[in-house]
Amino acid sequence: MENKKKGVCAPQGFLAAGIHSGIKREKNDLALVFCKVPCVTAAVYTSNQVKAAPLYVTMEHLKDGKAQAVIANSGNANCCAPFGRENAVRMARAVAEAVGIQKQDVIVASTGIIGVPLEIEKIEKGIPSLVNALSEEGSSKAAEAIMTTDTYKKECAVDVILNGKTVKIGGISKGSGMIHPNMGTTLTFLTTDVNIEQNLLQKALQYCVKRSFNRISIDGDTSTNDMACLMASGLAANSLIEKEDSQEYATFVQALLEVCTHLARELARDGEGSTRLISCTVCNGESEDKAEIMAKAIIASTLTKAAMFGGDANWGRILCAMGYSGVPFDFEKTDLYFKSVSGEIKACENGRSLPFDNKLAKIILSEEEIHIIADLKEGKEKATAWGCDLTYEYVKINGMYRS
Amino acid sequence: MENKKKGVCAPQGFLAAGIHSGIKREKNDLALVFCKVPCVTAAVYTSNQVKAAPLYVTMEHLKDGKAQAVIANSGNANCCAPFGRENAVRMARAVAEAVGIQKQDVIVASTGIIGVPLEIEKIEKGIPSLVNALSEEGSSKAAEAIMTTDTYKKECAVDVILNGKTVKIGGISKGSGMIHPNMGTTLTFLTTDVNIEQNLLQKALQYCVKRSFNRISIDGDTSTNDMACLMASGLAANSLIEKEDSQEYATFVQALLEVCTHLARELARDGEGSTRLISCTVCNGESEDKAEIMAKAIIASTLTKAAMFGGDANWGRILCAMGYSGVPFDFEKTDLYFKSVSGEIKACENGRSLPFDNKLAKIILSEEEIHIIADLKEGKEKATAWGCDLTYEYVKINGMYRS
Numbered sequence: 001m002e003n004k005k006k007g008v009c010a011p012q013g014f015l016a017a018g019i020h021s022g023i024k025r026e027k028n029d030l031a032l033v034f035c036k037v038p039c040v041t042a043a044v045y046t047s048n049q050v051k052a053a054p055l056y057v058t059m060e061h062l063k064d065g066k067a068q069a070v071i072a073n074s075g076n077a078n079c080c081a082p083f084g085r086e087n088a089v090r091m092a093r094a095v096a097e098a099v100g101i102q103k104q105d106v107i108v109a110s111t112g113i114i115g116v117p118l119e120i121e122k123i124e125k126g127i128p129s130l131v132n133a134l135s136e137e138g139s140s141k142a143a144e145a146i147m148t149t150d151t152y153k154k155e156c157a158v159d160v161i162l163n164g165k166t167v168k169i170g171g172i173s174k175g176s177g178m179i180h181p182n183m184g185t186t187l188t189f190l191t192t193d194v195n196i197e198q199n200l201l202q203k204a205l206q207y208c209v210k211r212s213f214n215r216i217s218i219d220g221d222t223s224t225n226d227m228a229c230l231m232a233s234g235l236a237a238n239s240l241i242e243k244e245d246s247q248e249y250a251t252f253v254q255a256l257l258e259v260c261t262h263l264a265r266e267l268a269r270d271g272e273g274s275t276r277l278i279s280c281t282v283c284n285g286e287s288e289d290k291a292e293i294m295a296k297a298i299i300a301s302t303l304t305k306a307a308m309f310g311g312d313a314n315w316g317r318i319l320c321a322m323g324y325s326g327v328p329f330d331f332e333k334t335d336l337y338f339k340s341v342s343g344e345i346k347a348c349e350n351g352r353s354l355p356f357d358n359k360l361a362k363i364i365l366s367e368e369e370i371h372i373i374a375d376l377k378e379g380k381e382k383a384t385a386w387g388c389d390l391t392y393e394y395v396k397i398n399g400m401y402r403s
Numbered sequence: 404m405e406n407k408k409k410g411v412c413a414p415q416g417f418l419a420a421g422i423h424s425g426i427k428r429e430k431n432d433l434a435l436v437f438c439k440v441p442c443v444t445a446a447v448y449t450s451n452q453v454k455a456a457p458l459y460v461t462m463e464h465l466k467d468g469k470a471q472a473v474i475a476n477s478g479n480a481n482c483c484a485p486f487g488r489e490n491a492v493r494m495a496r497a498v499a500e501a502v503g504i505q506k507q508d509v510i511v512a513s514t515g516i517i518g519v520p521l522e523i524e525k526i527e528k529g530i531p532s533l534v535n536a537l538s539e540e541g542s543s544k545a546a547e548a549i550m551t552t553d554t555y556k557k558e559c560a561v562d563v564i565l566n567g568k569t570v571k572i573g574g575i576s577k578g579s580g581m582i583h584p585n586m587g588t589t590l591t592f593l594t595t596d597v598n599i600e601q602n603l604l605q606k607a608l609q610y611c612v613k614r615s616f617n618r619i620s621i622d623g624d625t626s627t628n629d630m631a632c633l634m635a636s637g638l639a640a641n642s643l644i645e646k647e648d649s650q651e652y653a654t655f656v657q658a659l660l661e662v663c664t665h666l667a668r669e670l671a672r673d674g675e676g677s678t679r680l681i682s683c684t685v686c687n688g689e690s691e692d693k694a695e696i697m698a699k700a701i702i703a704s705t706l707t708k709a710a711m712f713g714g715d716a717n718w719g720r721i722l723c724a725m726g727y728s729g730v731p732f733d734f735e736k737t738d739l740y741f742k743s744v745s746g747e748i749k750a751c752e753n754g755r756s757l758p759f760d761n762k763l764a765k766i767i768l769s770e771e772e773i774h775i776i777a778d779l780k781e782g783k784e785k786a787t788a789w790g791c792d793l794t795y796e797y798v799k800i801n802g803m804y805r806s
Binding site: 047048049050079080081082114115220223224301302303306307310312314317319320324329331352353391392400 | 623627715722751
């Protein structure tokens, strides 16, 4: 991955910044991504019925499929709080005035605690210095400023050649709790300089989110504030992508999927309290959708997550999760494997226990990334989902979140 | 609750016993409930597709709606293990031979670790002394012998007068992990001396399980071994209950619901690692089913469970769980309350935060039983679900389950 460090600023036209406005005690809490030109823009939102005020404002602003800036704060979700809508609009207006664009071209997002009134004056006061700080090196600062319980920032970028032109895609994301499939996604801001029609950009985003952000779970709770947006400046000057069945569209989607998958895996790896990334592939299934549902049930199983924390190859919990996932399958044909850089064991064959080396299992499960493989032996399709282990630290973080 | 200590032995005709057969290292692990006469019998099973072998054997044995004994072991689930079916049949046969009944009249259940071969010889060797130990005082021993990670035994009994005759209902249950709504239930053995038709007994059991055992969640994992059965000896000699619209049926169901609710609440209270019982009522809803789905989503929310452990009135997580429950509602009409023996606070009105005394909130949430009340203000129906907090101890128990 080249340009990784440039993140959302890798594609042509984009600047970013992050500052401390005072919503959080000390850490940076206000991020801005700005493009020098108007962008065709796509977005997806949480499927939670209780949606935070900024999402409604953003939906309105994106009715025309265009945007030029993203303003986002951390430390307060602006959800179920007095003056939610008014404050979200004020955030957009302050940015619009400071950079000289329409407020309808500003995407607004918030993340943090639910139900506390947003201190909008602090944000408004911070926006001029935020705009001042905009730079092509600003992606990391923006990625930091949207973090909540994340322990590190998530950003990346890739290059891809379309019709002889280099197209770049960059992104930043934040976790790391209240994360569960069936959402739009967590907060993720993606940028690209590709030249593409808006309806195809939206299709590409949905295709990739389904296979990346919607295949992770940290804790089974679908957030009220989730959103992913993708702004395309067109400055790469490739010939306009306007056909879904074109080679260019396919190549672009593949590159976008690479960025989304990288960010989604990082979110899972840094899930609240996590000590390891759990990657689960259900293979040789009848359909990708069936495999996806099962893989998601496994990585979301509290008991499996706790076993992975303990380094315990308790495969019965995996078969159990597949059993309640709602997808019909023949467990008496199913094989289960645990795998990591330290080796591989087959723990179960045709739904029955196999003798395996417990000491080796312990070593395999002590690694930082663990693969669980469930082989259904009924077809050719597969899907991978990502999660993390359940730890004492998770309980600590969420028992004491507001103290 | 009279006769509470007699548990499954409270109704006329029933004996019970529990012994140590050697499946577990030290604790009692083999339970028997026996009736002097054949009983009309009802049962419900886990909805998990992966079902343990004893459940299939029990389903076959209960095809005629009759049984006379329950044999159950803890320490091993006899699920996904070699010779599962054969071993379950051997358990039934050994009991049948020892007490002189048909093996088809024996209900078989197992609970414990999945995937480990059952040491059937130990069970067969233990059954003669188990039968010897049968007594009218044996309910507590049986309740102990089915425990896994439970910290105390669950049993109860009630009396009810039907047409001038005293009818008794008793039960024992075990928890305390892999417990989640959508199941049949956990392991629960119920007895009664009521005189009733089998189809009505089955209806009564299903009605009560839906409103008790199926309204609890410990960890979101639906077990492979869950089952509840209800044996009716008829020895109370009340006139046969054969009509669903009779006063006697209604009275019996109400008493059965009392027993089931008591046991279900105890399972939630003693959930793995739990420090407190969380009781959640969604009220003034359009329908009981809608209220039930929402109440279950709230008590199953990992984030809400962790907040309750921390004594944190983080009501945004409750509204968030209602939002992703899948039930349409107007969150801008919803009020939320926290309540315990120490008082009550209203934390949210019409979907917006209310100022409340944080010190009082902390005191209220430090109690052993906490009530969460969500008022939808859209109708007259309500439902209550029960769960527990998420603690360090849960992670410890399930990270190290097999060590």
